[in-house]
Amino acid sequence: MAEVLVLVDHVDGAVRKPTLELLTLARRIGDPVAVHLGAGADTAAPVLAEHGAVKVLAADAPEFADYLVVPKVDALKAAYDAVSPAAVLVASSAEGKEIAARLALRIGSGIITDAVDLEAGDNGPVATQSVFAAAFTTKSRVSQGTPVITVKPNSAPVESAPAAGTVEQLTVSFGGTATGTKVVSRTPRESTGRPDLTEAAIVVSGGRGVNGADNFHVIEALADSLGAAVGASRAAVDAGWYPHSNQVGQTGKQVSPQLYIANGISGAIQHRAGMQTSKTIVAVNKDAEAPIFDLVDYGVVGDLFQVVPQLTEEVTARKG
Amino acid sequence: MSLRIVVCVKYVPDATGDRHFAEDLTTDRDAVDGLLSELDEYAVEQALQISEASDDAEITVVTVGPEEANKDGLRKALSMGADKGVHVVDDALHGSDVMGTSLVLAKAVEHVGYDLVVCGMASTDGTMGVLPALLAERLGVPQVTLLSEVAVADGQVTGRRDGDTATERLAASLPAVVSVTDQSGEARYPSFKGIMAAKKKPVEELQLSDLGIEADLVGLGGAWTAVDSADARPARTAGTIVKDEGEGGKQLAAFLAERKFI
Numbered sequence: 296m297a298e299v300l301v302l303v304d305h306v307d308g309a310v311r312k313p314t315l316e317l318l319t320l321a322r323r324i325g326d327p328v329a330v331h332l333g334a335g336a337d338t339a340a341p342v343l344a345e346h347g348a349v350k351v352l353a354a355d356a357p358e359f360a361d362y363l364v365v366p367k368v369d370a371l372k373a374a375y376d377a378v379s380p381a382a383v384l385v386a387s388s389a390e391g392k393e394i395a396a397r398l399a400l401r402i403g404s405g406i407i408t409d410a411v412d413l414e415a416g417d418n419g420p421v422a423t424q425s426v427f428a429a430a431f432t433t434k435s436r437v438s439q440g441t442p443v444i445t446v447k448p449n450s451a452p453v454e455s456a457p458a459a460g461t462v463e464q465l466t467v468s469f470g471g472t473a474t475g476t477k478v479v480s481r482t483p484r485e486s487t488g489r490p491d492l493t494e495a496a497i498v499v500s501g502g503r504g505v506n507g508a509d510n511f512h513v514i515e516a517l518a519d520s521l522g523a524a525v526g527a528s529r530a531a532v533d534a535g536w537y538p539h540s541n542q543v544g545q546t547g548k549q550v551s552p553q554l555y556i557a558n559g560i561s562g563a564i565q566h567r568a569g570m571q572t573s574k575t576i577v578a579v580n581k582d583a584e585a586p587i588f589d590l591v592d593y594g595v596v597g598d599l600f601q602v603v604p605q606l607t608e609e610v611t612a613r614k615g
Numbered sequence: 616m617s618l619r620i621v622v623c624v625k626y627v628p629d630a631t632g633d634r635h636f637a638e639d640l641t642t643d644r645d646a647v648d649g650l651l652s653e654l655d656e657y658a659v660e661q662a663l664q665i666s667e668a669s670d671d672a673e674i675t676v677v678t679v680g681p682e683e684a685n686k687d688g689l690r691k692a693l694s695m696g697a698d699k700g701v702h703v704v705d706d707a708l709h710g711s712d713v714m715g716t717s718l719v720l721a722k723a724v725e726h727v728g729y730d731l732v733v734c735g736m737a738s739t740d741g742t743m744g745v746l747p748a749l750l751a752e753r754l755g756v757p758q759v760t761l762l763s764e765v766a767v768a769d770g771q772v773t774g775r776r777d778g779d780t781a782t783e784r785l786a787a788s789l790p791a792v793v794s795v796t797d798q799s800g801e802a803r804y805p806s807f808k809g810i811m812a813a814k815k816k817p818v819e820e821l822q823l824s825d826l827g828i829e830a831d832l833v834g835l836g837g838a839w840t841a842v843d844s845a846d847a848r849p850a851r852t853a854g855t856i857v858k859d860e861g862e863g864g865k866q867l868a869a870f871l872a873e874r875k876f877i
C-alpha cells in the first residue's frame with residue numbers, strides 16, 4: 296500500500312490532537328508515516344503507533360527551534376524523498392500551512408489548505424473545503440504532483456488503530472535559506488487550564504455585549520461548568536477585554552466544535568467565518584434581529600447577564 | 616541608499632456581499648463589488664510607517680488582477696500614501712491558483728527591485744494565508760511572516776509573531792518578505808489630499824510577456840489544483856428562538872441536556 300506522510304504537530308513530544316485526526320484521514324489513503332521534528336520522538340512514537348503510524352521518521356536539530364519554518368521544510372522534503380508518498384498531510388496551523396506550501400512548491404505539487412474532510416478518489420484524494428465564510432462547500436483535488444493537503448482541527452475522529460510505529464532516524468541537510476529568519480526569543484503561552492480553542496468540543500464565546508474585561512468571568516464560569524474553551528469576537532479583543540489568541544473568526548481561530556455558544560455577539564460575516572461549521576450553535580443576544588440568530592439551533596433573546604449565570608447554575612446543578 | 620519597499624495587495628470581492636462561484640468554479644467577480652482586501656490595508660500601513668521611520672524610502676504597490684483592480688484596489692493604497700503602482704493584468708491569469716499567483720508576483724517584485732516585501736496575512740476571499748511564504752521561497756529570501764509588530768533598522772527586519780503555542784521574536788537580514796496581521800495597528804484613512812495626489816501617481820501596467828512568463832504556467836489551465844464541485848451550504852434548519860422571561864437560562868440548559876451536552 297502507498298505511504299502517506301503526516302507531519303507531527305507536537306510540543307516536546309506531546310502530540311497535539313489534530314495530528315491524531317490526520318492519522319485517521321491518512322489511513323483512508325494509505326499507510327501513515329509520521330514525521331517527527333525536534334525533541335521528544337520517543338515520547339511521541341507510542342502515541343503515533345497507537346493511532347496508525349507504521350513508521351516514525353525522526354530528526355532532531357537545534358535549527359528546528361532556532362529558525363522559522365524553513366528547517367522544517369528541508370526536513371519534510373528529506374522525508375518526502377525517502378518515502379515517495381501518495382500524499383502529504385499537515386495540520387492547518389499558521390506554521391503548518393506555511394511549511395506545507397513551501398514543500399509543495401519545492402516538489403512541484405499543488406496544495407489544498409484548510410480541508411474539513413478527505414476521502415480517497417479515483418484521481419487522488421478528494422478534499423472538502425468550506426469557503427466564503429462557510430457559505431459554500433467545495434470538493435477539490437491536487438491535479439499536479441503529490442497532493443499536499445492541510446486539514447483543519449476537528450475534521451476527523453481520533454481512532455485507535457495500532458501499527459508498528461518503528462522509529463527511524465531521518466537525515467536532514469539544511470539548505471542555505473534554512474537559517475534566514477532567527478527566532479530570537481520564544482515565550483510559551485501561559486496555560487489557562489482550559490481546553491485549546493481549536494481542539495475543544497465546546498466553545499463559549501463573548502462579544503461586545505460582555506461590555507468590559509471585568510465581566511468576562513461570566514463567560515469563563517459558563518465555559519468551566521461545561522469544560523469548554525473560551526472564545527471572543529474581534530470587538531471584544533480590540534477593546535482589550537480578552538487576548539487575541541482567543542479570537543474566533545477570519546483573522547482569529549477557526550473553530551468547529553460540537554457546540555458553540557455565542558454571547559453578546561452579533562454574528563458578522565468575519566465572525567461566522569470562524570464558527571459557522573460548528574455542529575450545534577446556540578446564541579444569547581438581547582437583539583432579536585441580530586444575524587447570529589439565523590445560524591442557531593437554539594437562541595435566547597435576552598440580557599446575557601441574566602441568562603448566562605442562570606445557565607451556568609443550571610449546568611452545575613444538573614452535573615452535580 | 617533608498618529603502619525599496621514593495622507591498623503586494625489583492626483586489627477581492629466584498630466579503631459582506633453575497634459571494635458566489637462562476638460557472639467555471641472560479642470566484643465570481645461580477646456578482647459582488649470588488650475592493651482592496653481589508654487585510655492588505657494593514658500591509659500598506661506598516662509599509663508607510665517603516666518608510667516614515669527611514670531617511671529615504673520608496674513604496675511600490677503591486678497587484679495581480681483584473682482591469683478593475685487598478686481603480687478600485689491599487690488607487691486606495693496609493694491614496695493612503697504609497698508612491699507608485701504596478702498592475703499585472705492579463706486575460707491568461709483568470710483562474711490562477713496560489714502557485715500561479717505567487718509566480719507572477721515574484722517576477723513582478725523582482726521587476727520592481729526590492730529590499731523589503733510586505734504582504735497582508737491572508738486574502739479575504741481565498742483565505743489560504745500561504746502566499747507570503749511562497750513568495751519568500753520563490754525569491755530565496757527570509758520569510759518573516761504573521762507579524763503583529765514590525766520594524767526595520769540597519770538592514771535588519773525584526774518583529775513579533777504570535778503563534779499557536781508561543782509568542783516569538785524574529786529577526787532577519789534584508790532583503791526579506793514579511794506579512795503583517797490585523798493586530799499590527801489600524802490602517803489610516805486616505806486624506807482628501809491623498810486621494811487627489813493618488814490620481815497623479817504612476818501605475819505601470821504589465822502583461823505576462825513583459826515578465827517573461829509563459830501563459831500556460833498560470834490561469835485555470837496552469838493551476839496545480841482542480842475544484843470539482845462547489846455547492847451552497849444547505850441553509851441551517853430554523854432553530855428554536857425563545858424570549859427570556861426569567862427562565863431563559865433554564866430553557867437553554869434543557870436544550871443542552873436534550874442534546875446530551877450536559
Ligand SMILES: Cc1cc2nc3c(=O)[nH]c(=O)nc-3n(C[C@H](O)[C@H](O)[C@H](O)COP(=O)(O)OP(=O)(O)OC[C@H]3O[C@@H](n4cnc5c(N)ncnc54)[C@H](O)[C@@H]3O)c2cc1C
Nearest residue numbers: 502503504528529530544545546559560561565581582599
Ligand atoms: C478584515 C476583517 C477581519 C475581521 N476578523 C474578525 C474576526 O476574526 N473575528 C470577529 O469576531 N470579527 C472580525 N471582524 C469584525 C467583525 O466585522 C465585527 O465587527 C465583529 O465580529 C463584531 O463583534 P461583536 O459581535 O462582539 O460586536 P457587535 O457587532 O457590536 O455586536 C454586539 C452584540 O451584543 C449584543 N448585546 C449587547 N449587550 C448585550 C447584553 N447585555 N446581553 C446580550 N446581548 C447583548 C448586541 O445586541 C449585539 O448584537 C473582522 C472585520 C474585518 C473588516
